[in-house]
Amino acid sequence: MIGYTVFKPVKELLEQAIRFIHEGDDYLVVSHVQPDGDAISSTVVIGWLLEKLGKKYTLINEGASPSRLHYLHLSDTIQNYSESKPNRSYKRIIAVDCADFRRMGDVESCFEDGYELLNIDHHPTNDLYGSVNLVFSYAAATVEILYELIEQAGIALDEPAATAIYTGLLTDTGGFRYSNTTPRVMEIASELLKLGVNGHWVADYLLERMTMPQLKLLQLGLSRLTFSEDAKIGWLYIEANDLSATGAAPEDLEGLVNYARNVDGVEVGILFKEMKNGHVKVSLRSAGSADVAVIAQSFGGGGHVRAAGCRLEEPLQQSMEKVVEAVRKALNE
Numbered sequence: 001m002i003g004y005t006v007f008k009p010v011k012e013l014l015e016q017a018i019r020f021i022h023e024g025d026d027y028l029v030v031s032h033v034q035p036d037g038d039a040i041s042s043t044v045v046i047g048w049l050l051e052k053l054g055k056k057y058t059l060i061n062e063g064a065s066p067s068r069l070h071y072l073h074l075s076d077t078i079q080n081y082s083e084s085k086p087n088r089s090y091k092r093i094i095a096v097d098c099a100d101f102r103r104m105g106d107v108e109s110c111f112e113d114g115y116e117l118l119n120i121d122h123h124p125t126n127d128l129y130g131s132v133n134l135v136f137s138y139a140a141a142t143v144e145i146l147y148e149l150i151e152q153a154g155i156a157l158d159e160p161a162a163t164a165i166y167t168g169l170l171t172d173t174g175g176f177r178y179s180n181t182t183p184r185v186m187e188i189a190s191e192l193l194k195l196g197v198n199g200h201w202v203a204d205y206l207l208e209r210m211t212m213p214q215l216k217l218l219q220l221g222l223s224r225l226t227f228s229e230d231a232k233i234g235w236l237y238i239e240a241n242d243l244s245a246t247g248a249a250p251e252d253l254e255g256l257v258n259y260a261r262n263v264d265g266v267e268v269g270i271l272f273k274e275m276k277n278g279h280v281k282v283s284l285r286s287a288g289s290a291d292v293a294v295i296a297q298s299f300g301g302g303g304h305v306r307a308a309g310c311r312l313e314e315p316l317q318q319s320m321e322k323v324v325e326a327v328r329k330a331l332n333e
């Protein structure tokens with residue numbers, strides 16, 4: 001756990017972040033590679049805030065936004081760095097939902113020398129790489145911190161901003177089901193509903209609806225589901241050409257790992273995703289008895305106690321053996 005908040009009261013840190021936002025007038029807002037619901041929501045909420053304050057800003061991420069999040073206000077203005085690079089550099093950066101500097105990917109190449117960065121995040125593994133760090137690991141999502149920030153700044157939320165915050169909360173709590181669903185999360189969600197957010201529509205659209213390619217990918221994944229002898233570890237894998245074979249989008253992999261973890265008796269579920277370059281992306285989910293953040297960190301990754309990830313520069317088969325073995329060891333400790 002990051003002990004930073006122990007030394008500085010929350011309010012003081014929020015004020016420091018608000019000063020950072022007021023001081024400049026031209027910002028680059030960036031989230032992590034392969035952005036998820038919280039990443040995109042946080043990006044557009046900062047965009048909304050900067051717009052309110054009359055600041056100039058550019059929203060950018062390495063990689064495309066999940067198409068399902070197109071309904072979010074300003075989401076169509078997020079640039080995809082892999083497709084078009086800005087022909088200028090930026091002095092003031094706001095990074096959201098990025099546990100470490102590398103998570104921003106190549107976007108860092110448009111940071112000016114001597115740049116100043118506001119780091120807003122909720123990952124316990126955040127290494128405080130910003131000039132100002134607003135990092136609260138008790139927050140369920142980065143948007144939860146943004147809600148507190150906007151409230152502290154005395155700015156009234158409207159429905160589009162509220163819908164974005166609600167979206168980030170919903171996705172990072174797995175539909176208000178994970179252990180990070182605190183009383184505070186529900187209080188904030190309640191306030192957002194009062195502002196006109198259509199909670200039923202957002203939940204149905206993001207969590208229930210499936211595209212046909214998404215279903216085909218799920219079928220394929222389930223057909224490969226494997227368990228350890230004691231059935232405490234479950235894992236499945238997706239090969240590099242499976243996405244194109246099924247027509248599924250990268251974001252359709254989200255949630256797949258839960259099918260491995262959700263089985264009675266399983267302590268850790270793992271999804272192995274083979275990338276086009278042969279490297280393997282690993283998602284780990286724990287039912288509670290293993291700290292998967294520690295396991296992910298031992299492979300150079302990170303995350304939370306119950307949800308973490310890492311990458312291995314090794315073939316799929318070897319990666320699976322290594323990670324399953326590390327999980328086995330962790331469970332037997």
Ligand SMILES: [Mn+2]
Pocket residue numbers: 038039097122140141142172
């Ligand atoms: Mn998040």
